[in-house]
Amino acid sequence: MNPQLVILIIVCYFAVLMVIAHFTSKNDDNTTFFTANRRSPWYLVAFGMIGASLSGVTFISVPGEVGNTAFSYFQVVLGYLVGYLVIATVLLPLYYRLNLISIYAYLEERFGFYSYKTGAFFFLLSRIVGSSFRLFLVAGVLQLAIFDAYNWPFSITVAVTIALIWLYTFRGGIKTIVWTDTLQTLFMILAVVASIYLIKDALDMSWVSLADELKTSEYSKIFVWDANSGQNFFKQFISGAFIAIVMTGLDQDMMQKNLTCKSLKDAQKNMFWFCVVLVIVNFFFLSMGALLYIYAENMQIALPARTDDLYPLLALNHFPLLAGVVFLLGIIAAAYSSADSALTALTTSFCVDFLGLGKSDKPINKKVRIRVHLVFSVILFLVVLAFKAINDQSVITAVFVAAGYTYGPILGLFAFGLFTKFQLKDNSVPLVCLAAPVMSYIINANSEAWLCGYKFGFEILVLNGLLTFIGLYLLRIKKSNVKAALS
Template identity: 60%
Template structure:
């Protein structure tokens, strides 16, 4: 595809985002930035959350991973269902009852100052690293596909990428994100749909023949019961807890839900989102099987990295329309997670660490802009660090380490919701810092001594260790009358 077309497509895409930002940020105030004045239509939030959940990593990696592990990922996706039901019927009622701006305020009311700060700290740490990692991967693809040919250095590419995010989020905040997420989800799904169509046409498959071709292929095995990392129960329970912590205990995702008009609409949003997300993940897996069948039929050599399969086929072998939608899809997948992350990080730092409440400070907007710009710079520096390291194993290790930070959040909220313990607040940071280190040590020892390699289930171990530690430092098991329960 000519570089001029690629540049025009990306430029047009961002013009749309900036236009949406201008429309949604007119007469915007602090409440618009943090909560969208709690007026977001539930169906827009539900549709937009699909794109925010499907990051650029998923967009690129999931179809290619079908060649390694077939449809085993769908076992994890099925675990999302009970996880999201926990969010819908336990966490959302709590958040709406307390009228929270950031969900970690609950920890202060339940435990105290240090629990509150540790919850916010772990979210900021994990979300900053995670957003930078995802944006780094997609920026690398765009750099190779477009900007190297124009002689533009990687650092400038990242500056422009983050600058564009800042430009369309700094005024409207979450009110803008709800609308842009909707647009970005559309482009992600359009990219998958046009790619399925392109592969099916090349294989001479009609629409109703596609499911049968995928089912009969060597890539469609879904259920795994042997002693591997893909065992059903291992995947299912990991998916359940991933849904709870990375949606229900994540300010980025919950901030969108808290913009709905009331609890009933927020719950309706999550129910529709759950069903849609399961189907969309199945669509991605089906696309992966079709990509492998297409490559085999056309005699296209398999790339060394499965992550490269989708980009290579879309940009070099599919028709122009499918290639254009792929570019829009991968750009949307990257920015749908990065832009909402920047907004939620700004919200969390302003509310949880600076003590800002909407409309209470005259210089609130100036402070918010500085924080927003500060996190933009942080993302830029972390992405450059990843680029400087240029070692997949080290970078993946950093990203995996960030995943450990959700364990303390799981333990804190589980303790608050399901026990009557009153942990000594001043000792909570020690527990929250020690549990990820202990989880990592256990994981290493299990691999070295028992040959068992922890996967996503490390989250469950980490949260359990945090909960046990909170039990050890509890004053007594007696009820806490002031503790806000559902």
């Protein structure tokens, strides 16, 4: 595709985002940045969250991974439904009752200072890692589509990508994100639908014959029952439930959007419709992935070494021009709908959880907030470059592997707070939360030898959360000692 055309598409796209940012940030203040004054329509939040949840990882990695694991990822998606039910019925009522800006403030009220800071720290770590993975993916596509033609280094691509996010989020914050995510989700869904349609035409198939081709292909297998497989149904389903809980319900990024709704009832309606549409959209992405492989086989196109490169390769070099344009709009929308809200959530968490801004004795300083926003942009830039240097696997796998180790302590902390009545030796909590991921890694590395050939998949997250829970149980304070410990 002509690089000048790509640049024109990107310029037009971001011009639209900047217009939205201008109108949504009028008369903005720090309350608007962090909570959107709690006036967001629930249906906008629900639709926009689809794009933020899916991101560029789903847009590229999920279709590409079909070549390795067929439709088995859909087992994880089915598990999401259980996780979202827990979020809607357990976590959202808690957050609204406490009127939280940062969800990790719950840990301070429940356990104390060190537990609060530990939960917030692991969120920052989780989001920096996860967002960097996603930005790496979209920057790679932009490198292929634009910057390789000018022999510009990958670092320039990353810098431009992050700078554009910063420009339209630093003023309006979460209020801007709610609206821009809605637009970006629309572009992303239109892109996948248009791509499927164009593949159908290129293969000269009717919708019925296309569905039959998908159904009979080797790529359409969903359920895996082999107990030793990383794609085993029970492993994937249970992992999906916990992934939804931690990466949505215990994640400041996703919950910050929910907490902009007018009421708990609206937030719960948002969660219900969000999860229904999310399952449908994921199935479309998997279907598109199978069609990409079928198309490559029919056209005798050599498959790339990395599965993440399949969709970009076909869209930019083999599909009609319209398909390439649609692909670029989709990947840009998918990536930025996740990355922009992550940057806002990182800023919110650090300002509220670590600087203490927003409390009655420490009002939020706008200049400080903007500086924090800028610092996290630089951090994301550096981590993306580091990830490029070490990545050797599908990004969708890398994201969930990282989540298993970084979200596990958050899962353990919230579970212990919600399902027990114990207090803790608060100053020892950070040690437990650091030890649990290390122990999980050691067990995972030796699981085949120690556990009769068992291989962990995404369920390493559950193990990590369980080890954290057990460690916290060992730190519990007996009722007779609670008063003394708190005095």
